[in-house]
Amino acid sequence: MNRLFVATLVKDVRERLRDPAALGLWLGIPLVIGVLMSLGMGGSSGPKPKSPLYVVDHDESPPSQFVANAFGFGPFGEFFEVSSPTEAEARAKLADDEGSALIVIPEGFGAALWRDEPTELQLVTNPAQRILPGIVEETLEIVPDLVFYAHRLVGEELRERFESFDEREPTDADYVAIGLEIGHDVERFQKFLLPPVLKLASAEAQPSSSKRSVSFGGAFFPSLLFMSLIFMASGCAEELWKEKRQGTLRRLVANPCGLAGFLGGKLVGALAVATGVGTLGLLLGWAAFDLEPTRLPLALVWAVGGAGLFWCLFALVQVLSTSERAANVIGNMILFPLLMLGGTFFPFDVMPGWMQAIGRFTPNGWLVLRFRELVDGPASTGAVLGAFALLLVLLAAAFALALQRFSARFVRS
């Protein structure tokens, strides 16, 4: 084995262990950012990211439109972006973790409501989210109560009206007349005795294949873990300029083993640190978010491989830069937008749709989404192998580019 590779690996790990403050920062900064971001999201008066809520209205009556529009206004409007795709489209999006919930309003919903007949609203929730679907579910639970009390107030009036329609559907003019009568009668009725006849049926969406549900924290956890690993990768890659500043590269260039051994040693040293950080992070995730233990080893390999890819990318930035200061500025200019866009600073679930669309194509966005599949399914063997193969190819390509520039220019300039 290349002795320079081994010596550099041992030296780099030794240096990392000697600097526990840096290790603490790599783990601590994402944690602090996560907490601050959560606080900021809750307390900010600025625009907040909204989650898609799908409403499929098969009835299109005034009562059904009232339900459909209710989530787009007032306090609900701050959380949800209501849209009306087809039911099949909405279910497919939920299965792909896009959106919080789907409300299906059946045909005849409005008429049943007026006639005080049993009817059913269907709520389909995204199992990867908890808070926003919970808000929808709690709100819809109120609808039967509202209808119940309305019938207690104006029920007899309504039934007489609807019987007068015989077999025809009520028109908008009928609804206006009914509304006026309700206004007159509302003070006369004080009875609240009968149980509600409207039931809310609630069910979780069936994902495209078997998929465990995770909490909101669980959904944010991959972002925090990758934030740690990316900070770590960036910090380790910055060591290249430190080597140059310390003059050690001038001696290294005279080593018979060549510079590939040196750069490879540094990469594997960073992977060793990433393994430590990743293991600690996954153990925390397992303890806090009930992650499936059998999935963790593969997820760790993916996370460490991802950290390696980012080390190579940041190493490339370092060796392409003409000064240490330029390397740091350019590195940060790349790092932070990537974190913001790639589902690493915020989880994808709370990002606007356009941002999600971009973020999925960033390296960290890709890594985070595949990591979530590895931790939380669905992940077929073929898809996993394909993802790992692509990661390996990207890693090798980034390393080769970094090595070429490192050997040809960086050490000799």
Next chain:
Amino acid sequence: MQQVNRIEVESLVKRYGDLLAVDGVSFVAEPGAIFGLLGPNGAGKSTTIGCISGLVEPSSGAVRVLGHDVRSAPRLAREKLGIVPQELAIYEDLSAAENLEYWGAAWGLSGAPLRARTGEVLAAIGLGDRAKEPTKRFSGGMKRRLNFGCGIVHRPKVLLLDEPTVGVDPQSRVKLLDLVRAEAAAGTCVLYTTHYMEEAESLCSRLAILDHGKILAAGTLDELRASLGERDLVDFLGRFDVERARGALAGLTGVELVAASEAELALACAEGTKRLPQLLAALNGAGDVREVKLRRPSLESLFIKLTGKELRE
């Protein structure tokens, strides 16, 4: 093939655009001896060392280390090569022992031999009692000694030393020069660059004087002195009419005007002390002499003779 612990440089040229940093340099450094490259800053010494170590790609010419061409067989050429760069090349977050262990391991030592050699080098460079201390706490001289130790920890057969005593306190300098002599005494081929005349004179068995990328003179110290003709160098400081001085001195036999300006005249002549009254008399009508310096034949006087100027710092 028998391995020859020597450095062979043939017609080495290195260009940086229009700048000719090394211009046809050739020399051979033998094992068990110290070969000196003497010259001012910017003369091409470090570029020459860089071409030998692999840091700099030569424009043309050939460099062989241990009999292997550094371009066609770099791995074999560098297998037993040690280098002490002009700038420090140590890890300041690691201790002295860890630095030595890293560089020793990088050149193939491991286990007990590496630990033994590390202890040996620490003792030799006088850092045995500070072995476990982070080197960022070391003084400049201690760092220089460690820098040297890192270059010799793997027992190189060929050692490149690029101005290893720059900025070093006198005590550390003496220690470093002793270490260099010890390496040569052990059979190592040492290439030593410096712009300190006294270092070159006290250390090197063979020398090449380099300026503007060219070797101006090469040989043993005695050979170089002989090329000066065993003549003293006499410096006159003051205000002079150069043309009149040149004319006045032309009539004196055995006197050579090697450098002349309105403020200084440098003459080479045998038995300078005895001939001083004659020289002063000759210059009487050519200016005012305020100070006279007389120097025995040395590298410095040779350098002045060769370049017409003092060795720049």
